[in-house]
Amino acid sequence: MNKKILSILAAVLLYGTADAQKVTKTSAYVEWDNYSTSFTTRDNDTTPFIVTAIPYSGKYAVADFNAPLSVSYNGAKYMYQSTLNLNYRSLATYDSSAVCFFVPYVHASNAHLYEYRVLLNAKTVLTPWSDISTFTADSFQLYTFKKNFAQLGWYKTTWDNFISVELRKKGTDKLISAATVYWKQIKPALLNIYTGNELNDFLLRMKKPYDMNLSQQEIQRWRSKYASDDIDSLTHLPKKLVLQSTENNVIFYLNANIYKRDALEYQLEKDGKIITTWKPNDFDNNVIWLNNLPPGNYVLYMRFSAQRHNVTQYPFEIKPAWNQTTFFKILTGGVIAVFFSFVIVLFALNRQKRKTAEEQSKKARLSLELKALYSQLNPHFVFNALNSIQGLINKNNIAGANKYLSKFGSLMRSSLTNGDKDIIPLEKEIATLETYLSLEQLRFGFQYSVQTATGINTAETDIPALLLQPLVENAVKHGVAGLEERGQINISFTKQGADMLVMITDNGSGFIINDNYKGVGLKLTRERITLLNEILKERRVILSFAANSPIGTIVHLVLKNWWL
Numbered sequence: 001m002n003k004k005i006l007s008i009l010a011a012v013l014l015y016g017t018a019d020a021q022k023v024t025k026t027s028a029y030v031e032w033d034n035y036s037t038s039f040t041t042r043d044n045d046t047t048p049f050i051v052t053a054i055p056y057s058g059k060y061a062v063a064d065f066n067a068p069l070s071v072s073y074n075g076a077k078y079m080y081q082s083t084l085n086l087n088y089r090s091l092a093t094y095d096s097s098a099v100c101f102f103v104p105y106v107h108a109s110n111a112h113l114y115e116y117r118v119l120l121n122a123k124t125v126l127t128p129w130s131d132i133s134t135f136t137a138d139s140f141q142l143y144t145f146k147k148n149f150a151q152l153g154w155y156k157t158t159w160d161n162f163i164s165v166e167l168r169k170k171g172t173d174k175l176i177s178a179a180t181v182y183w184k185q186i187k188p189a190l191l192n193i194y195t196g197n198e199l200n201d202f203l204l205r206m207k208k209p210y211d212m213n214l215s216q217q218e219i220q221r222w223r224s225k226y227a228s229d230d231i232d233s234l235t236h237l238p239k240k241l242v243l244q245s246t247e248n249n250v251i252f253y254l255n256a257n258i259y260k261r262d263a264l265e266y267q268l269e270k271d272g273k274i275i276t277t278w279k280p281n282d283f284d285n286n287v288i289w290l291n292n293l294p295p296g297n298y299v300l301y302m303r304f305s306a307q308r309h310n311v312t313q314y315p316f317e318i319k320p321a322w323n324q325t326t327f328f329k330i331l332t333g334g335v336i337a338v339f340f341s342f343v344i345v346l347f348a349l350n351r352q353k354r355k356t357a358e359e360q361s362k363k364a365r366l367s368l369e370l371k372a373l374y375s376q377l378n379p380h381f382v383f384n385a386l387n388s389i390q391g392l393i394n395k396n397n398i399a400g401a402n403k404y405l406s407k408f409g410s411l412m413r414s415s416l417t418n419g420d421k422d423i424i425p426l427e428k429e430i431a432t433l434e435t436y437l438s439l440e441q442l443r444f445g446f447q448y449s450v451q452t453a454t455g456i457n458t459a460e461t462d463i464p465a466l467l468l469q470p471l472v473e474n475a476v477k478h479g480v481a482g483l484e485e486r487g488q489i490n491i492s493f494t495k496q497g498a499d500m501l502v503m504i505t506d507n508g509s510g511f512i513i514n515d516n517y518k519g520v521g522l523k524l525t526r527e528r529i530t531l532l533n534e535i536l537k538e539r540r541v542i543l544s545f546a547a548n549s550p551i552g553t554i555v556h557l558v559l560k561n562w563w564l
Contacts, residue, residue: 058263
């Protein structure tokens with residue numbers, strides 16, 4: 001059996017024939033926050049029209065380089081082909097699950113005037129012209145529409161097929177509204193690639209996550225390094241990335257807006273062997289960050305968890321340093337064999353020198369790792385802050401969002417100013433925390449206080465940069481976010497002998513953060529503390545959590561021997 005026949009059989013087994021079905025779901029148990037609806041503004045028009053709810057599945061948008069959506073009613077009496085007309089919508093879903101169709105302005109009182117039908121690929125009738133008998137629950141609210149409007153049901157089909165729903169008045173052939181959803185296949189696509197030496201460029205890109213296009217400057221960057229034949233004409237990226245041995249921290253930035261790590265999965269292959277099996281991404285965004293890669297030829301495989309059969313692969317190479325080449329290893333072995341006895345004599349003399357050099361190298365490496373962790377905290381904070389802005393916009397709090405953006409800009413300027421510093425004055429850390437808390441206060445309405453004990457000179461006392469930020473974020477997110485003006489966060493700085501004590505308390509529901517907690521911000525904070533303790537030696541940082549009484553959580557941070 002030849003390869004062509006095998007590929008045809010594989011396709012049939014994977015997708016089968018066009019199939020569609022109506023799915024039974026109870027709206028009260030649907031996670032509506034995971035769905036996007038097709039509604040756009042209508043001014044003083046109460047004509048019924050079809051609204052489609054499509055699942056996000058962990059991503060707000062993806063780069064779609066496939067052929068544009070173009071479906072028409074070739075086999076139906078009514079034909080249309082549009083993605084813009086409000087009453088006649090053509091949409092795509094990249095998830096295999098069902099979508100839901102609603103009709104605002106049709107209620108039990110006027111439903112007898114209308115009828116609907118459902119088609120597969122504009123040919124097969126799934127539901128013939130039928131009366132509307134199902135309406136949304138009292139608990140369901142969509143935009144500002146009057147509740148209890150028509151719900152036509154949940155439908156799904158297989159990939160590369162589409163379902164259409166049509167609405168008309170009884171006794172007429174003219175459609176009032178129609179909606180088509182096309183189950184479209186998609187693969188992850190890279191927007192850009194950064195190394196550890198290009199973190200500033202990466203941070204600038206993170207500030208505009210909804211921009212899915214490369215600038216001319218970014219395109220020229222790759223054209224200046226690679227021949228035109230080695231550049232992909234679609235993505236403008238190298239067909240194969242080639243890096244030097246010092247560029248072994250690589251950031252792959254996907255052309256997508258992802259907000260759940262489970263939505264994106266990757267696998268890593270080195271020199272023909274899989275070294276990382278398929279796993280969810282490490283971050284809740286569109287960044288795959290690979291650290292400390294040894295020299296070799298790699299292939300990065302990427303897929304969306306909603307379409308695991310569609311895989312994108314990207315090859316890259318990390319060249320060995322001159323002292324990692326085979327020639328050098330052979331030459332070194334020969335020299336060692338010839339001068340073996342001489343090396344033994346010199347070994348004792350050089351032992352102390354090597355020990356000193358190793359300590360210096362370790363300290364330098366720890367310092368670099370510390371900076372890398374700090375650079376990860378910034379995009380983590382940016383992503384969380386943008387989510388807060390989005391939350392205000394979703395609540396239609398435009399004034400709050402504008403005010404948030406203004407303060408957020410000030411906070412980002414401060415963050416970028418201190419971006420190359422491991423240690424900053426305590427007064428700057430407090431200013432950053434107060435700005436952050438005032439931002440979140442706009443969204444959640446809680447109260448907060450920051451107190452510094454007498455005897456602590458905040459201008460002359462230093463503290464690791466951005467050390468407290470993730471801890472305060474946890475107090476907001478897991479403590480007071482739902483309490484509104486009843487929420488209270490208190491931060492205090494006191495002095496006990498040579499130690500500085502920092503306490504963060506909230507009056508939330510008593511959320512306890514244990515060793516199994518998987519939050520990105522707290523994980524990075526613990527890793528930074530581990531590195532700081534290795535570097536600081538006599539000065540140490542100790543972090544612990546405890547339940548407050550009667551409610552809430554207490555975070556203890558002890559900076560030992562801080563005033564020695």
